[in-house]
Amino acid sequence: MTSSAVQAPVARLVLRAPYLIFLADIRETGFAKTGLGIAQWCPEKCVGQLRLPGCAVDARLPDLDIAAARAAGARSLILGAAPIGGDIKPNWVETLCRAAEAGLDIVSGLHRPLSRIPGLADAAARGGGRLVEVRVPPPDIPIASGRKRSGLRLLAVGTDCAVGKKYSALSIARELQRRGLPATFRATGQTGIMIAGEGMPIDAVVCDFTAGAAEILSPDNAADHWDVIEGQGSLFHPAYAGVSLGLLHGSQADAIVVCHEAEREQMAGYAGYPVPDLQDCIDLHLQMGRRTNPSIRCVGVSINTARLPADRRRAYLEQCARRTGMPCVDPLVEGPAAIVDRMLGVCA
Amino acid sequence: MTSSAVQAPVARLVLRAPYLIFLADIRETGFAKTGLGIAQWCPEKCVGQLRLPGCAVDARLPDLDIAAARAAGARSLILGAAPIGGDIKPNWVETLCRAAEAGLDIVSGLHRPLSRIPGLADAAARGGGRLVEVRVPPPDIPIASGRKRSGLRLLAVGTDCAVGKKYSALSIARELQRRGLPATFRATGQTGIMIAGEGMPIDAVVCDFTAGAAEILSPDNAADHWDVIEGQGSLFHPAYAGVSLGLLHGSQADAIVVCHEAEREQMAGYAGYPVPDLQDCIDLHLQMGRRTNPSIRCVGVSINTARLPADRRRAYLEQCARRTGMPCVDPLVEGPAAIVDRMLGVCA
Known part of the structure; x- marks a missing residue:
């Protein structure tokens, strides 16, 4: 058991809205559940969707390219597609890099770390946005205190x-x-x-x-x-x-x-x-x-x-x-x- | 919940005996519990203890320097001391580096990673031994299957x-x-x-x-x-x-x-x-x-x-x-x- 309680202020995992939902070239709704769920539950956070040629799912959001999404105020591109195996397809990479270069945060819940996508870290550095892994907990989580909280x-x-x-x-x-x-x-x-x-x-x-x-x-x-x-x-x-x-x-x-x-x-x-x-x-x-x-x-x-x-x-x-x-x-x-x-x- | 069961062979955390127990300059038994416990429970794995000037605890093992421990067959130096805060004291570093340079694995259960001790990774590379963090789980642990095992x-x-x-x-x-x-x-x-x-x-x-x-x-x-x-x-x-x-x-x-x-x-x-x-x-x-x-x-x-x-x-x-x-x-x-x-x- 870890014995030292961490007293430092706790960093939190916080995303920047509004979102551009990236549905890539997904053909079946089952592989776009993340993107469709976000569009359903928080349409007010979504300025649009970005679909590649061949995409057959529709989150009923305006179709925007990166420049148009930027102009509409988008601050994050959300990877709303999850193909089998949880990986990112090679033909998605160029779009992701262009979004990062334009300053959008790239937000992913996939298994493969964003930092391993060729060119993406450099593009984010140039654009000034972040690569946000939703699967990665914030640092400095404390041991539970058991203290009763209000609310x-x-x-x-x-x-x-x-x-x-x-x-x-x-x-x-x-x-x-x-x-x-x-x-x-x-x-x-x-x-x-x-x-x-x-x-x-x-x-x-x-x-x-x-x-x-x-x-x-x-x-x-x-x-x-x-x-x-x-x-x-x-x-x-x-x-x-x-x-x-x-x-x-x-x-x-x-x-x-x-x-x-x-x-x-x-x-x-x-x-x-x-x-x-x-x-x-x-x-x-x-x-x-x-x-x-x-x-x-x-x-x-x-x-x-x-x-x-x-x-x-x-x-x-x-x-x-x-x-x-x-x-x-x-x-x-x-x-x-x-x-x-x-x-x-x-x-x- | 993580959905993919890992099928790859599982790496295991395995130490190399026999051990040289490093008690450093600890003065109170409470801060040498690890070293004393090992000497008590598996004396057959321990060729000796290494104590720095001022050490006031005794695991009742032969006092050996690094060369003598090596000659007696030691394959790992076990950090048997845990001062308050779980850190490694500056005056221990030279001994740890010499042990690593002599080819001993350095085994630690302290919070501070061994790789952050100045010079230790280089010394281990030269000596051919490993830096073993007992707090770090092996990679590729699978999701539980729930399958009944024999025994x-x-x-x-x-x-x-x-x-x-x-x-x-x-x-x-x-x-x-x-x-x-x-x-x-x-x-x-x-x-x-x-x-x-x-x-x-x-x-x-x-x-x-x-x-x-x-x-x-x-x-x-x-x-x-x-x-x-x-x-x-x-x-x-x-x-x-x-x-x-x-x-x-x-x-x-x-x-x-x-x-x-x-x-x-x-x-x-x-x-x-x-x-x-x-x-x-x-x-x-x-x-x-x-x-x-x-x-x-x-x-x-x-x-x-x-x-x-x-x-x-x-x-x-x-x-x-x-x-x-x-x-x-x-x-x-x-x-x-x-x-x-x-x-x-x-x-x-």
């Missing part, structure tokens, strides 16, 4: 990976803001960070510091302010449960929403590991979360029902609600209002 | 940090070996790694990979072989529980021993966080550990009784044994035989 926090947790934690957290934060309540979405994954413009890539933090990283992600705040925190992994996941627990402890969640995909029976990619029962998932999170916040409670279940036939959807949600005693919604269909009602009712 | 595993867990997990694991491994049974101590901290000559600095691993690192630390083995794994942190620790959970899941422990310090009521350095009840600690580890090994069980409690008055020791251990139904021993006093008896009885 309120909701954490979106899950029965597995990729069950809608980011979507649920975003929609709850938006619903709070729509009601005129003070709320901030706190991102822990790369797409979330690009949407929020800042955040903590929690799964890339050295494990001694995971809870500490979660603590600085949601600092002290006004007593009635909600941080709505994007969860990662699952306490039941054979590979990632440690990340999930560090995030739960450091978040000191006052409330959790459990996210789940209807009809998923096995953990994705982990044959032999069943997806936990919803109530077991609620119970374990409350049990573990009490260690750093004794008043933690569950305020709802957020279910991705896309794989359910339309005629079974409502019965499925009602059955979940009966069994858990919680509001159970698909935020994409019903919206998160029922969860937000419960959360404000029990935590205010 | 048996015991994990020493704890109610807090620094309660005797390393000592307990070492003494249990030695007891198994003394009985002629196949057993390997698996180290997860810096001193443990130096004693074992290899291991995994688990708390320095990026958190997405913690359970994967634990998986490669204790690979498939013969059906009756025991890996005795040094635990880290505590599932109840507000900063380190995520490390502990990743290690528990990846270890797929068949058995746990819960380590505890008598009379410790608060988590060290965490006011307001009480040390958990022994039975609660056993229960939570079994509950969480079942996710990757449904047949996990507790086989004993290992208690550091140093702070108890002699006349209360036995009553304290008997009370713990009554309350938990487990053999409860101080391995430093009674030895771990009672725990090993239980472990072999229930897990064989």
Whole structure:
């Protein structure tokens, strides 16, 4: 265990908006999820999209070249495309270098470091912009203190990976803001960070510091302010449960929403590991979360029902609600209002 | 979550024995714990100690200079001293450079990288030895697979940090070996790694990979072989529980021993966080550990009784044994035989 708490001021991962979304020559929406998600969740941060010949996806933003994006105020080019393998295709390089030379920050969540793209570092040096790796945590993350912070926090947790934690957290934060309540979405994954413009890539933090990283992600705040925190992994996941627990402890969640995909029976990619029962998932999170916040409670279940036939959807949600005693919604269909009602009712 | 499983062969952190233990000019045993621990636990790996003028600690090894250590077969100089702040003192540098120039590996668990010590990298290049940072994990650690491995595993867990997990694991491994049974101590901290000559600095691993690192630390083995794994942190620790959970899941422990310090009521350095009840600690580890090994069980409690008055020791251990139904021993006093008896009885 690392013994020295770092007292230095903490550097933060902060992006510069507005964005030019680079969709490259992607032909299938599945490989442009990052770019499309940003355009959907924060169109106000996006001045346009940049598409290469052959691109077949559309974020419904104005098509701009680099000069036009610059003129429109763009400060960052966001790599919104993620081909198989997480690498950057050779025919993208010239565009990226020209954007860097024009002074745009180049923002990437891909595995391959931007500094290894031929010519890009030099172009950025000439243009005066930054190469920003969304997967790289800021320096000087402290060891968690366990000290209770002011303000309120909701954490979106899950029965597995990729069950809608980011979507649920975003929609709850938006619903709070729509009601005129003070709320901030706190991102822990790369797409979330690009949407929020800042955040903590929690799964890339050295494990001694995971809870500490979660603590600085949601600092002290006004007593009635909600941080709505994007969860990662699952306490039941054979590979990632440690990340999930560090995030739960450091978040000191006052409330959790459990996210789940209807009809998923096995953990994705982990044959032999069943997806936990919803109530077991609620119970374990409350049990573990009490260690750093004794008043933690569950305020709802957020279910991705896309794989359910339309005629079974409502019965499925009602059955979940009966069994858990919680509001159970698909935020994409019903919206998160029922969860937000419960959360404000029990935590205010 | 990182999505690509790495298939490449895994590099391992392996030290070269025999060792020359460098105690520098340390005056208090507390700052030479690493060196003294190595000399105590693996004297057969140590050809001697190297002490500078003013050194007031003694590992009871022959005093050798670098030439004599080389002649006696030494292959590594182990930095056995850790002054406050974890740095290397200026007056140690000349000795370290001469050792590197003579071809010894220089092995350090201190925070300051060896590569930043003036002249040391050049000296190592000339001598042909390595600069080995015990705090730096090997590259290419995979994401945990959750696949059940062959062989048996015991994990020493704890109610807090620094309660005797390393000592307990070492003494249990030695007891198994003394009985002629196949057993390997698996180290997860810096001193443990130096004693074992290899291991995994688990708390320095990026958190997405913690359970994967634990998986490669204790690979498939013969059906009756025991890996005795040094635990880290505590599932109840507000900063380190995520490390502990990743290690528990990846270890797929068949058995746990819960380590505890008598009379410790608060988590060290965490006011307001009480040390958990022994039975609660056993229960939570079994509950969480079942996710990757449904047949996990507790086989004993290992208690550091140093702070108890002699006349209360036995009553304290008997009370713990009554309350938990487990053999409860101080391995430093009674030895771990009672725990090993239980472990072999229930897990064989």
